[in-house]
Amino acid sequence: MFVKKLLDIANCQLSNPERKKNKQWLETDNNYLFSLWGLIVHLILLWGVLDVNFHSPIIKELPVVPAPSGSPAKRVLLFVADGLRFQTFIDKSPPYLRDVIKNKGVWGISHTRVPTESRPGHVAIAAGLYEDPSAIFKGWQENPVDFDSVFNQSYATWAWGSPDIIPIFTKGSKRNVHGKSYPSAWQDFDSNLNNQTMRLDSWVFNAYLEWLQSSVAKMLKNQNGIILFFHLLGCDTLGHAKKPHSREYIENMNYVDMRIEEIVNMTENFFGKDTTTYVFTADHGMTDWGSHGSGLPYETETPLIVWGAGIKSGFRQDIEQASIAPLIASLIGIPIPVNNEGALPWQYFDINYQKYIGYSLLNNVKQLAYQVMGNRAINGETSIDWRETQLNSRIRKIEEHIGKGSIIDGIRESEEAISFGKEALSYFRQYQRIRFLIYLSIMWLGWIVILFLKITGTKRRCFRISILQFVNIGFASLLIIILIRYTVSNYNNWRLLCYAAFAIISVWFAIVKIITSTPVFIKRSKKKLFIDIGGTLLLLxxxxxxxxxxxxxxxxxxxxxxxxxxxxxxxxxxxxxxxxxxxxxxxxxxxxxxxxxxxxxxxxxxxxxxxxxxxxxxxxxxxxxxxxxxxxxxxxxxxxxxxxxxxxxxxxxxxxxxxxxxxxxxxxxxxxxxxxxxxxxxxxxxxxxxxxxxxxxxxxxxxxxxxxxxxxxxxxxxxxxxxxxxxxxxxxxxxxxxxxxxxxxxxxxxxxxxxxxxxxxxxxxxxxxxxxxxxxxxxxxxxxxxxxxxxxxxxxxxxxxxxxxxxxxxxxxxxxxxxxxxxxxxxxxxxxxxxxxxxxxxxxxxxxxxxxxxxxxxxxxxxxxxxx
Incomplete structure (x- = not known):
């Protein structure tokens, strides 16, 4: 019926009253179509720009690189002080961790990335990857997609902490990850509840001490590959409520320091000395006014201290936050997470573990090479790229150096290979970006033409239906040809097809609008015209x-x-x-x-x-x-x-x-x-x-x-x-x-x-x-x-x-x-x-x-x- 009325109007075969009535009907119907198409185009552009630039880095079903034998530690205790910024920690260093920095371990700055929020920070620490911004629409609480982490790769992990963080790693995970959380009502930002804030961290430490007395802990006393994760929310809560330079914030930091000393002593007495490594860090920092989320140094710089089995002493080395994941994996001899982007900070290890470091770095390079191969396949490339060939060549050189006993040469080659692998990975992730942006631009320009004619245009009384039919048949045929080519070539990148299709549809609608409408301009004085046009451009x-x-x-x-x-x-x-x-x-x-x-x-x-x-x-x-x-x-x-x-x-x-x-x-x-x-x-x-x-x-x-x-x-x-x-x-x-x-x-x-x-x-x-x-x-x-x-x-x-x-x-x-x-x-x-x-x-x-x-x-x- 819609097509019949459009043809009657186009061929001018109706009387004036009928034509006026049918044009009103068409205009009402077109208003709904116009609003619907406008909504769709805006949503596609919003999603498309983020998707093109920040497509999820996670690739499923990548091979796992087996870990080498001879790891320095049987277990790792991971302390993450939520919202602890580096500057406050250094200026007001608590006594026990200050002594660790000077005499017992390696320390430095862990550089985070925007957005400096709890969820991406913890994912970077545990999985070694930086999430795409789409995760923010879920409040950093749910997994946008399943990802591999050191918790999944461990023999067993126990985690205690906030109900907003622990479920990230326990929900949908393997049976080897166990977690407990306190009630969400405890996370109260009321500044009058200072004494109750410490219970957030106290509960975590006490939960570990209870676990230490359980039969499970005794069964795992000599088991390798164990991770014990402590999420400490007190500093973040007091930082928001009282600000990170307040007395309450520093008191909570000192309380955490005191309890960590207690935990370390209890752990050493229970499991024995030189079998456990301890990692203390933060997911993000905090500004002077108690906020985080952007890229100020106070937000992106967090403390990192590592001490215990297999670690040097009195040494400083700054790293990227994603590098903590391969560090934890290598310390306890478990596979590096398959989507890891971090580079193993081998300088943290004791000099007695040089050969183990060489094999761990080699695994780091292989794990990056698998990601490069997976990203190349996603982009529809069937032939091996020169970057992939060069990366495989570097892997062979590293194996030759280690096989000959030239560990130092192998480590140097591994560092260069990791840097090259990350560049290749970045290249493939941004592959076809220009084509995607061109498709989005064509779609957007088509929409702008439609919108401009909607504001200025009026319906043409008569137009040639043959032109309209030719346009409709031509664009419909083009869509069918693209779909057939996509199906026949067995191309698995559906994103490119979708963006191309929407670009064609947008141009299609724009040309139909140009055929059926004409802009109307009212003659005005040059002065008023100059003021309106010049003023509009100036304000834009x-x-x-x-x-x-x-x-x-x-x-x-x-x-x-x-x-x-x-x-x-x-x-x-x-x-x-x-x-x-x-x-x-x-x-x-x-x-x-x-x-x-x-x-x-x-x-x-x-x-x-x-x-x-x-x-x-x-x-x-x-x-x-x-x-x-x-x-x-x-x-x-x-x-x-x-x-x-x-x-x-x-x-x-x-x-x-x-x-x-x-x-x-x-x-x-x-x-x-x-x-x-x-x-x-x-x-x-x-x-x-x-x-x-x-x-x-x-x-x-x-x-x-x-x-x-x-x-x-x-x-x-x-x-x-x-x-x-x-x-x-x-x-x-x-x-x-x-x-x-x-x-x-x-x-x-x-x-x-x-x-x-x-x-x-x-x-x-x-x-x-x-x-x-x-x-x-x-x-x-x-x-x-x-x-x-x-x-x-x-x-x-x-x-x-x-x-x-x-x-x-x-x-x-x-x-x-x-x-x-x-x-x-x-x-x-x-x-x-x-x-x-x-x-x-x-x-x-x-x-x-x-x-x-x-x-x-x-x-x-x-x-x-x-x-x-």
Missing amino acids: VILFVGLTYRFALSIGILSLILIRIAKSKNVSPPMIWTSIALCVFPLLPVVEPYPRVYIVIIGIFVAMSMIIINETSQNRKTMEILRIIITSLVYTKFLDGRYYISWIILLTTPLCIWSYPTENKRRMLGIMFGFFCPLTLLSASYEPLFFIILTINLFYWLQVISKRSGNTQQTITKDLIQAAFFMLYILLCFFGTGNMASISSFDPSWTRHFVTIFSPFLMTSLILFKLSIPLILVGCASYSLESEYRKPIYLAVLFLGDCLSLPLMYYVTPYGSWLDIGSAISKFIIALSLPCLFVLLRCLSYLLMELDLKRFRVNLLPQKKYIV
């Missing part, structure tokens, strides 16, 4: 720079005011002054987790003054003042809002907003007053002041728009300049109080008035809600603007955001520093997702702007009728 450049440098947003706000003055003489002084005030916020230091209560209290008094001055209804005035007073008592901790008060304030926000009149200006103030209280409870500094000034600025902008509402004629250039204004507001909402690092880093103190027990999903949801509140306000302003112009502006916002994300796609790269890589990913995701989020919040704004509680009032008593 500022937005691009603003993703990296916050101060550019201040320049953008000043430019916005100048453009408005050039376009209209109705710009009011309050609007100018509030714009200047908004320029100040990107120049201020980013909001830190340290609560600056006095700044928040200033914002509360300003909001209360606005309510007293602007609110005419006595009932609403009383309600809002009461909410703000309760909010201030909760924020200053006179009331504890975690159990019900804070949640009541949050959940009753929509009801307070809907009690205001639906007139745009009054409802905008109601939205500000309604969201002000939950925003304040989630604030740490000047966020409430920013929200108030942003509201006033948008309020006076809408007043200017209403004065010009008589001229509803819109053009594409006028739409784009308005969309550029909104894009600037969107980025200002996101970066006005923070930057990339402060937004990506997690700190539980932001949610302390709602929840203090560790809950990643709930805490992240509250932080995202806080970030969304200013965006909701901008979405409501967009809705008010559309009601004045009677034409949607959100499509133009989406168009500019998509144009901005196209060049940023090429900045996402797996090369360079990890901080640069993480920042490039964040910029691309923000440019891609913020306009989409704005569109969603703009849909939500309909409920906030139009719903009125007065419409739902019901008279409980029947009306009486009187006869006069």
Whole structure:
């Protein structure tokens, strides 16, 4: 039926009323298809860019390289102090581990990678691989795919610690990995629970001492290949709550040191001397303000101390975090994990184990060679690459050196081979990256053409159906040919087929849109045209720079005011002054987790003054003042809002907003007053002041728009300049109080008035809600603007955001520093997702702007009728 109506319209065989009716039917149907295709394209691009650059490094069914005999130790005790940063540890070294550093073992810095979170840090330590960013969508708690680790390869592993870490290695693992955890309710970030924080680590140490007295420990007394894993969460919890330079943090570090000394003495007495090796490290560090997740040195530098059987003494050697896995495997004589990327730090071993070191390094090279071979096969290459041939040649040379007794030469050749193997591995993992990016770019350009014609185009009255048929048959045939070629060639890389297919489909839809639509432009004066086009391009450049440098947003706000003055003489002084005030916020230091209560209290008094001055209804005035007073008592901790008060304030926000009149200006103030209280409870500094000034600025902008509402004629250039204004507001909402690092880093103190027990999903949801509140306000302003112009502006916002994300796609790269890589990913995701989020919040704004509680009032008593 759809095809028949399209053919009738194309051949102009219907009467005018029928044609108009069928065109309306087609337009409604096309709107749903347009929205669905837009959603699919955005999801594919978001997934595709991460997939192309950070495809999972894990390859299943790789061969396991058997470990050599003659390992130095029978067992390893692995202590991981979660959130312990290197600088604090060195400056305030605890006594026992300080003595180990000087007299008993090898120590250094373990360099981690972004994201500096608990899950990837522990995976790097145990498996020797760095995960792709897709694991972050599962909160670093579940295995995105099964991976091999030293725990799996060991004869048996016992692990004790947090319920967020231990299940990573016990869930779906072999029967040789055993783990126990304390209740998740113990992970409480309340700063008043200092004495209860040490029980997190105390429980772990006590659990090991109980195991040491069990019959299982006695049975395994002389067994090789045993790993005992201690996950110690106390430092991380106190670092978030009290900061890593606090007295409580250092006390917990000293407590861990004291208990490790006790554990070592008990272990040596039970198993005997020179049979156990001890490894002490951390999964990630921590900033001065108690957060982690980005790439600052305080977050990426962690301590590493190794002592015991087979280890040198008084020696320093810095390594990559992934190198801990082959070190543990080689110490107890188990196979290196099959997906390991680390290089065995052979310098840690005692000189008496040179021959064993030579064979262990040879296994390290072979294990990398198997990964190179597996990655080459995944990329569809059937013939052996020269890199693989050279790596195999190096393996033969190493075997010759060791066979002749030239162990030192074999070690040197092994180091070079490991370095070459990692380069070859990196090459194959990035193989065909350019082709993938080209396919994604073609798909994205096709979508941008469709979106542009959706904004500016109108349906053609007549067009040649033969051209449309030729295009449809041609693209359908091309898809079939690609699918047949893929099937016949037995090519196992389905990713390339999918990206190519979506690129073809996108171009197909774009050409059909060009055939069936034509853009319409309204002639305007050269001055207005220059202001609109020049202003749009200027703001786009500022937005691009603003993703990296916050101060550019201040320049953008000043430019916005100048453009408005050039376009209209109705710009009011309050609007100018509030714009200047908004320029100040990107120049201020980013909001830190340290609560600056006095700044928040200033914002509360300003909001209360606005309510007293602007609110005419006595009932609403009383309600809002009461909410703000309760909010201030909760924020200053006179009331504890975690159990019900804070949640009541949050959940009753929509009801307070809907009690205001639906007139745009009054409802905008109601939205500000309604969201002000939950925003304040989630604030740490000047966020409430920013929200108030942003509201006033948008309020006076809408007043200017209403004065010009008589001229509803819109053009594409006028739409784009308005969309550029909104894009600037969107980025200002996101970066006005923070930057990339402060937004990506997690700190539980932001949610302390709602929840203090560790809950990643709930805490992240509250932080995202806080970030969304200013965006909701901008979405409501967009809705008010559309009601004045009677034409949607959100499509133009989406168009500019998509144009901005196209060049940023090429900045996402797996090369360079990890901080640069993480920042490039964040910029691309923000440019891609913020306009989409704005569109969603703009849909939500309909409920906030139009719903009125007065419409739902019901008279409980029947009306009486009187006869006069």
